[in-house]
Amino acid sequence: MTEWVDAFLRHLAIEKGASSHTLRAYRSDLNDFRSFVTRVGGARAERDLPGVVDARMIRAWLVDLHARRLAPASVGRRLAALRAWLRFLVRRGVVRANPARDVRSPRLPRKLASFLPIDEATALCDPRRSSGARRERDLAIVELLWASGLRVSELAGLALDDVERGERTLRVLGKGGKERIVPFGGGAARALETYLVTRGDGRGPLFRNARGGRLTSRSMHTIVRRMARRAGIERRVTPHTLRHTFATHLLDAGADLRMIQELLGHARLTTTQRYTHVSGDQLMRVYDQAHPRAHAAGATRARRIASGASG
Numbered sequence: 001m002t003e004w005v006d007a008f009l010r011h012l013a014i015e016k017g018a019s020s021h022t023l024r025a026y027r028s029d030l031n032d033f034r035s036f037v038t039r040v041g042g043a044r045a046e047r048d049l050p051g052v053v054d055a056r057m058i059r060a061w062l063v064d065l066h067a068r069r070l071a072p073a074s075v076g077r078r079l080a081a082l083r084a085w086l087r088f089l090v091r092r093g094v095v096r097a098n099p100a101r102d103v104r105s106p107r108l109p110r111k112l113a114s115f116l117p118i119d120e121a122t123a124l125c126d127p128r129r130s131s132g133a134r135r136e137r138d139l140a141i142v143e144l145l146w147a148s149g150l151r152v153s154e155l156a157g158l159a160l161d162d163v164e165r166g167e168r169t170l171r172v173l174g175k176g177g178k179e180r181i182v183p184f185g186g187g188a189a190r191a192l193e194t195y196l197v198t199r200g201d202g203r204g205p206l207f208r209n210a211r212g213g214r215l216t217s218r219s220m221h222t223i224v225r226r227m228a229r230r231a232g233i234e235r236r237v238t239p240h241t242l243r244h245t246f247a248t249h250l251l252d253a254g255a256d257l258r259m260i261q262e263l264l265g266h267a268r269l270t271t272t273q274r275y276t277h278v279s280g281d282q283l284m285r286v287y288d289q290a291h292p293r294a295h296a297a298g299a300t301r302a303r304r305i306a307s308g309a310s311g
Contacts, residue, residue: 001049005030008088017177019153029081036061050089055099058082062103072106079105114235115244121146123231125187137207137215138223140188140195144170145224145239147188149246149264151175152217152239158206163192174265182263247272 009027012018018026037057038046045052058079065075083100090098116124125143127135144155154172162171168189170182184192205214220239228237247260261272 001030001034001046004050004089004094005085007092008085011088017175019175021153025077026081026084029078030085032078033061033082036064050086050095053086053095053099055102058100058103062106066106076105079103114241115248116233116237116241118249120231120233121242121245121249124227124233124237125191126231127191134210136191136195136198138227140191141207141220141223142227142242143188143191144184145242146246147184148172148182149243149260150182151243151265152220154265155239156207156215156217156220160196160203160206163206165189165193172265176267178265180262180265 005027008030009018009023012026013023034046034049037049037052040060041052061082062075062079065078070078079100083098083103086095086098086100089095125139125146127139141155144150145152148155148170150170150172151174154174157173158170163169164171168184168186170184172180172182174180199208207215207220209215209219217239224237224239224242243264247264250260250263251257257272258269261269264272266272
């Protein structure tokens, strides 16, 4: 099995542009399946992989994952990894069919992505909230995350040459090696210019650590959490929270969902829809502009409903 897992991962890396994080996750998931087969079927079953894989074996593995109290999302991810591997083997003629196609993924609870209202996002980016030797850098990070909607890995991967300061755009290398151009606004531009004065000239990573190396995604998570605490925000705030916030605020202002999809670098519109929220304020603006009876007595009730009041 190992040789076909290695071939699959090479395929993902070279032809699909998968990240090292994705490759590690796929290898871990497939190794877990192999360990399960060995445990229940012995060394002979492991030796005969992938030819002995069938739907019954896959379902037994899922039962084992549930028994180990893995979250439904983790179980679904492992099944997706196995399904992708078997699909690869079918295309290579190693196996005749993909039995994982007949196995249903666990149903996931639908969660609304968290985001910050405008006042909290503004407080987060208040220069008076930042302190310390790296305050200009840290402020530029949160400003750019809110202004651009970048994934934290994308922001950490930026080089100084990727920033077009005059045009206020970033050249971003996203998932699958796809490049896109993302604009950013005046607040982020001012914070970035202030930071670049302290950063100094020279090519290399846009955001540096104290030793001059590239600032990692993990460090950016720490910076965002620290600045959120200083802003008095009690909920958990991550760089992904600011990505959700970016999408939600654009949608609230009337931006087209497909435009937001392009800015976020999503391959599917359904992914973008999970990042967005319709606020009560936007709901009432649309109602007031579009409904012929918006200013009648019924509008008062609609406002109560939008704000969550009973009635």
